[in-house]
Amino acid sequence: MKRISYLIFILIVAMACKEVFEAPPQALLKATLLNSTTNKSDTSIITIRGIGTDSILYKDSTLTGLILPLSANDTTIFLISFDSVTDTITFFHETSMEYASMESGFYNEYKLQNIDFTQNRIDSILITDSLVTKTWHENIKLYLRPLPSGSN
Numbered sequence: 001m002k003r004i005s006y007l008i009f010i011l012i013v014a015m016a017c018k019e020v021f022e023a024p025p026q027a028l029l030k031a032t033l034l035n036s037t038t039n040k041s042d043t044s045i046i047t048i049r050g051i052g053t054d055s056i057l058y059k060d061s062t063l064t065g066l067i068l069p070l071s072a073n074d075t076t077i078f079l080i081s082f083d084s085v086t087d088t089i090t091f092f093h094e095t096s097m098e099y100a101s102m103e104s105g106f107y108n109e110y111k112l113q114n115i116d117f118t119q120n121r122i123d124s125i126l127i128t129d130s131l132v133t134k135t136w137h138e139n140i141k142l143y144l145r146p147l148p149s150g151s152n
Contacts, residue, residue, distance in 0.1 A: 024104040025134035029091070029112075031066040036123035036143035044082040044144065051077035051088075066142075070095075070110050070132060082144055085121040092116070093132070100134075109133050112140075121145055 035042040041064045048057040048066070057068065057078075070076045076091045092114040097106050110132040115125050126141040 024100050024107040026069070027107060027109045027132045027134050028136055029066075029068045029070055029110070029132050029139045030136050031068065031140045031142050032138050033064050033066070033142050033144060035146055037146050039143075042144050042146075045084075047081040049079045051079055067136065070108070072108055082121040083147055085147075087118045087120050087122045089122070089125070090116040098134075107134065115140070 033042045033044060034040065043062055043064050046058050046061050046063050046066070048068070049055070050057060050069075052071070058066070068076075068078065070091060070093055072095055074093060074095065076093070078089050078091075080087050080089060091112060093110040093112050095108050095110055098109050099106055112127055112130040112132065115127065117125055121144050123143040123145045125143070127139065128141055129137060129139050132139055
């Protein structure tokens with residue numbers, strides 16, 4: 001009887017020690033695409049590749065906004081194709097490590113310092129909120145030049 005009691009106790013303890021894991025929150029940069037002539041939302045076919053990584057974030061996606069991960073380094077570079085016109089965007093930022101919880105650990109938050117970009121299709125970029133946190137909200141506005149008439 002004593003062995004059965006120990007066995008039941010061990011089973012109860014094993015069930016109570018269920019491993020709890022939550023993925024840490026992610027601080028992602030949110031960008032809105034706007035037409036530089038009309039200041040209205042712009043829809044483009046977009047392909048985005050991170051430079052320094054082998055990842056393609058978007059491939060031929062029709063979007064009006066973007067969600068982009070920033071690197072733990074002080075700069076993050078993306079090669080972005082808007083309707084087959086390619087631009088490069090370089091984000092300069094400060095990175096800080098934030099504590100989420102015991103279950104999920106730490107994550108990075110960012111403060112945008114500056115943005116450099118080529119001007120093939122991008123007309124300008126406006127930083128609306130320099131803090132890139134786990135609460136995703138608009139951080140930048142990307143103003144795109146309209147495609148010439150007759151273009152796809």
